[in-house]
Structures are given as C-alpha cells and as structure tokens.
Amino acid sequence: MSLETLAAGALTALTRLVTGVRARWPDEAPSTSPRVYFANHSSHLDTLVIWASLPATLRARTRPVAASDYWDRPGLRRWLALRVLRALPVDRSDGCGKREALRRLIEALDQGDSLILFPEGTRGDGAAIGELRSGLYHVARERPEAALVPVFLENLSRILPKGEFLPVPLIGRVTFGAPIRLGTDETRQAFLQRARAALIDLRNR
Amino acid sequence: MNPLWDREILMLLGGVVGLLALGTTVGLVLDRRVTSDAGRAVVVNLKARVRSWWVMTAAFAAALATGGVGSVILFGLLSFIALREFITLTPTRRADHRTLFWAFFVFVPIQYILVYREWYGLFAIFIPVYAFLFVPVRSALAGDTEDFLARTAKIQWGLMIAVYCVSHAPALLMLQIPGYDGEGAKLLLYLVIVVQLSDVLQYVFGKTLGRRRILPKVSPNKTWEGTLGGIGTATLIGALLWWATPFSPWAAAAIALLINLAGFAGGVCLSAIKRDLGVKDFGTLIEGHGGVLDRIDSLCFAAPLFFHVVRYFYT
Numbered sequence: 413m414s415l416e417t418l419a420a421g422a423l424t425a426l427t428r429l430v431t432g433v434r435a436r437w438p439d440e441a442p443s444t445s446p447r448v449y450f451a452n453h454s455s456h457l458d459t460l461v462i463w464a465s466l467p468a469t470l471r472a473r474t475r476p477v478a479a480s481d482y483w484d485r486p487g488l489r490r491w492l493a494l495r496v497l498r499a500l501p502v503d504r505s506d507g508c509g510k511r512e513a514l515r516r517l518i519e520a521l522d523q524g525d526s527l528i529l530f531p532e533g534t535r536g537d538g539a540a541i542g543e544l545r546s547g548l549y550h551v552a553r554e555r556p557e558a559a560l561v562p563v564f565l566e567n568l569s570r571i572l573p574k575g576e577f578l579p580v581p582l583i584g585r586v587t588f589g590a591p592i593r594l595g596t597d598e599t600r601q602a603f604l605q606r607a608r609a610a611l612i613d614l615r616n617r
Numbered sequence: 618m619n620p621l622w623d624r625e626i627l628m629l630l631g632g633v634v635g636l637l638a639l640g641t642t643v644g645l646v647l648d649r650r651v652t653s654d655a656g657r658a659v660v661v662n663l664k665a666r667v668r669s670w671w672v673m674t675a676a677f678a679a680a681l682a683t684g685g686v687g688s689v690i691l692f693g694l695l696s697f698i699a700l701r702e703f704i705t706l707t708p709t710r711r712a713d714h715r716t717l718f719w720a721f722f723v724f725v726p727i728q729y730i731l732v733y734r735e736w737y738g739l740f741a742i743f744i745p746v747y748a749f750l751f752v753p754v755r756s757a758l759a760g761d762t763e764d765f766l767a768r769t770a771k772i773q774w775g776l777m778i779a780v781y782c783v784s785h786a787p788a789l790l791m792l793q794i795p796g797y798d799g800e801g802a803k804l805l806l807y808l809v810i811v812v813q814l815s816d817v818l819q820y821v822f823g824k825t826l827g828r829r830r831i832l833p834k835v836s837p838n839k840t841w842e843g844t845l846g847g848i849g850t851a852t853l854i855g856a857l858l859w860w861a862t863p864f865s866p867w868a869a870a871a872i873a874l875l876i877n878l879a880g881f882a883g884g885v886c887l888s889a890i891k892r893d894l895g896v897k898d899f900g901t902l903i904e905g906h907g908g909v910l911d912r913i914d915s916l917c918f919a920a921p922l923f924f925h926v927v928r929y930f931y932t
Contacts, residue, residue, distance in 0.1 A: 432701065432705075434901065537711070538711075567705065569711075570709065570714075573711055573714055576714055576715075578718050580704075580714060580717040580718050580721060581697075581701055581721055582701060582704055582705045582717075583701060583702065583705040583900070
C-alpha cells in the first residue's frame with residue numbers, strides 16, 4: 413500500500429470524525445459514471461468533505477478542482493492536493509489560463525474521472541449562495557451528456573469559517589441532489605441560474 | 618477509585634443482561650407475529666433500540682470495569698457529543714466561533730478533569746460561574762451584537778445541560794460515604810439503571826396501554842398511562858435494589874421516585890427544545906434512539922439531583 417493510499421484513508425477518517433458528516437442521496441443513488449459534483453463553498457473543509465463522503469469506489473475516481481494559487485505551493489499542501497486527493501490545479505486569474513484549465517477538466521472527464529467544482533469561485537460566508545461563474549457552463553457545453561450533480565454543504569462554514577484555523581466540531585451535512593444537464597438551446601445565463609436554483613432547492617430539503 | 622467487581626455489581630449487571638435478553642426475545646417473537654405496516658415500523662424500531670442497548674450496556678460495563686478513569690472518560694465523551702448535537706441545531710453566528718472552541722476543547726475537558734481529581738469545590742462552580750461569565754465576554758470581544766443575548770444564553774444552556782449536569786453522574790465516584798468506601802461505581806450504576814429503566818418502562822407502558830396524552834404539543838408520545846406505569850414500576854424496582862446502595866428500602870423508594878420525576882422533567886424540557894428548533898431528534902448516532910442527547914435527556918436532570926441528595930444525606 414502506497415503512502416498516498418494510507419494518507420487518503422487517514423484523511424477520510426479524520427474528515428468524518430471532525431465534521432461528523434453524513435451523506436444523503438435523497439434523489440438518486442451514487443453512480444460510477446463520470447460526473448461533475450458542483451457545490452456551494454464556504455470552508456476549506458468543503459473539498460475534503462465531499463470527497464470523504466463519497467463511497468470509496470467513487471472516491472478513487474473523483475478529482476477536486478483546486479485553485480493553483482492556493483494549493484499548488486511547494487510542501488505538504490501540494491503533496492496532499494496533487495498526490496493524495498489527485499486534485500486538478502486550475503488558474504483562477506483571467507486570461508489564457510482559463511482555456512488550459514477547461515482543457516484539463518475535459519480531459520479528466522474523458523478518462524472516466526469525476527470532478528468536484530465550486531462554481532462560486534471563492535468561499536462565501538455560508539449564509540447565501542453567490543452567483544455562479546461560467547466554468548460550470550463551459551464544462552457542460554463541451555460535454556453536454558455529462559451529469560452535473562448539485563451538492564449542498566451545510567454547517568461547514570460554522571465548523572471552519574473563512575479566516576479561522578481551528579475547527580469547532582459541529583455536525584456537517586452533505587446532500588447530493590438530482591443531476592442536471594445543459595439544455596439544447598439553453599443560454600449561459602439561464603443554465604447558471606438553474607444550477608444555482610438546484611443548490612438553493614437542496615438547502616430546503 | 619478502584620475497579621469494582623463485587624458480588625452486588627455483578628448482580629446488577631446480570632439483571633440488566635437478563636432484561637436485554639428478554640427484550641431481544643420479545644423482538645424476535647413480535648417479528649414473526651406482527652404483520653400490519655404500522656406495527657412493523659414499531660417492531661423494527663424496537664429491535665434497533667434493543668440492539669443499541671446491548672452496545673450501550675457493553676460500553677458502560679467496560680467503563681465501570683476500569684474504575685474511575687473509564688467512567689470519567691465515557692461521560693466526558695458523552696458530554697462532548699451531546700454538546701456537539703445541541704450546538705449543531707442551535708443557531709450561532711460567526712462571532713461565536715472562538716467561544717465555541719473554548720466550550721468544546723477547554724471547558725469540557727476541565728470539567729471532567731475536576732471530576733477525576735475529585736476537586737468538588739471547583740467542580741461545582743466551574744461552569745455556572747467561570748464558563749458562564751467567560752462565554753459572553755469572548756463573544757462580545759468578537760464584536761457582533763446581533764441576537765447577542767440569545768446566542769450567549771444558548772451556548773451557556775448547552776454547557777449546563779450537556780456538560781455540567783451530565784458530569785454529576787461520574788462525580789458520584791468522588792463521594793466519601795461512611796461504610797460504603799470505594800463503592801461509588803455502584804451508585805453510578807444504580808442511577809443509570811433506575812433512570813434508563815424508567816424511560817424503557819414508560820415506552821413499554823405507553824406503547825401497550827397509552828391512550829391519554831399528557832402534553833401533546835411538547836411530547837406527543839408521552840401518555841398518562843405510560844408515564845405513571847413507567848415511573849411507578851421503576852420506582853418499585855429502585856426500592857427493591859436498595860441492597861446495592863447505602864439507602865434503606867424506604868429511602869431508596871423516595872430517591873428512585875425523585876430521580877424518575879427529574880428524568881421525566883428532563884425528557885419534557887428537552888422535547889420542548891426540539892419542538893422549538895423544529896427537529897424530531899437531536900442526532901442519529903444511536904440507532905433506534907436518535908442522538909446521544911435524546912438518550913440521556915432524563916439523566917441530565919436526574920444526575921445533579923441524585924448527586925446532591927446523596928451528598929447531603931449520606932456523606
């Protein structure tokens with residue numbers, strides 16, 4: 413067993429212990445086909461929590477999309493992100509980095525991997541869900557057949573809010589919703605509105 | 618605080634195991650006989666409850682077997698989890714983050730260290746005085762005044778119920794009772810048996826005979842028949858177990874009645890909190906029962922009263 417596998421197991425157990433997280437799949441059972449999980453974002457724990465609450469077989473093939481300015485730094489952080497979580501680092505700044513980032517996401521999907529995306533682009537305060545940025549739309553346009561699964565994360569901004577480094581061990585909750593797909597004539601704006609509404613809808617479930 | 622496996626403690630535990638075996642048997646028999654949908658749901662829940670009771674009994678017996686330290690650690694963990702369940706459902710704000718960190722990682726351990734060190738003077742006032750005053754100060758320093766009084770009160774309430782009250786159960790081991798030296802673990806076992814038996818019997822009488830509800834708005838499952846039958850029977854059993862305690866039979870009856878009434882009050886108050894928060898259970902950790910706080914709600918109210926009655930009259 414490699415060091416990365418061991419670390420992944422330990423990280424999963426630790427995440428579950430600290431956040432007490434329980435996954436709910438009220439609409440559809442987990443599926444092994446490649447999916448894009450998109451979630452609201454309010455804590456550094458979010459990526460880990462979604463990843464740790466997936467069934468083990470799915471987890472092994474699910475890659476978080478991580479901001480390279482934060483995660484792709486030398487040391488433990490990079491090792492954890494790139495080797496243990498197998499994250500795809502993407503450039504958040506505008507410009508030609510975006511096209512390159514999209515290419516890497518599509519490539520991963522084509523290889524049969526699933527993705528974890530936070531389309532708000534940055535962490536919010538946990539109270540409201542911000543407007544979604546267009547990355548999710550571009551992925552959906554490139555691969556219209558891909559199922560996009562809305563994921564609502566609850567209480568994680570209370571466990572580890574933005575700007576804090578010590579967690580408070582409350583009980584978090586992850587709700588995986590019914591997948592959505594890009595409609596044939598759907599505009600970018602309409603699609604992103606619908607995706608955001610799917611997240612808000614899960615909040616009330 | 619020594620490990621205690623005298624004859625009486627083994628008899629008490631043997632009785633509990635006998636009851637659990639009875640519960641398992643009843644579950645198996647009902648499983649064959651009951652066919653209606655509503656009845657099935659009750660049987661499935663009953664079997665889950667009995668299974669969980671086996672696990673809880675094993676954990677508790679293991680803690681008692683290690684003497685003082687095991688009981689302190691077990692109840693410390695229960696407090697930690699109960700506080701976690703309570704605060705999760707209670708709206709707090711960003712400004713409470715550091716306060717909550719103190720509550721979980723400083724106040725809970727200190728309270729249980731005080732129990733372990735048998736430092737009664739500080740144990741009795743640490744949360745009602747020091748934590749009580751610290752909580753609003755720390756939140757005020759974070760600079761957010763929105764709902765300040767409500768937020769502060771909720772954190773203080775969580776600490777009082779889930780930590781302070783619960784810690785009185787293992788604190789029974791610190792009592793020095795003449796002629797009952799080093800047998801405090803038996804008192805703890807007695808308290809838990811009587812209070813939990815009262816809950817179980819109220820459930821059994823309620824399911825079989827229950828008709829008239831006591832407080833439909835607060836606790837829809839509590840009926841007059843279930844409550845009186847459960848408290849009456851548990852009080853009788855508490856009196857019949859007098860030989861395991863420093864009490865006379867009549868005193869054991871009076872004390873058992875007191876802790877059963879306190880337990881009933883605890884169940885009602887925590888139900889009122891659940892209705893206020895709009896939830897059915899505090900958690901999902903214990904299959905068939907809900908959360909830890911759902912299981913120990915009666916103990917929260919019974920433990921401090923039992924502790925102080927014993928301390929006043931018997932030490």
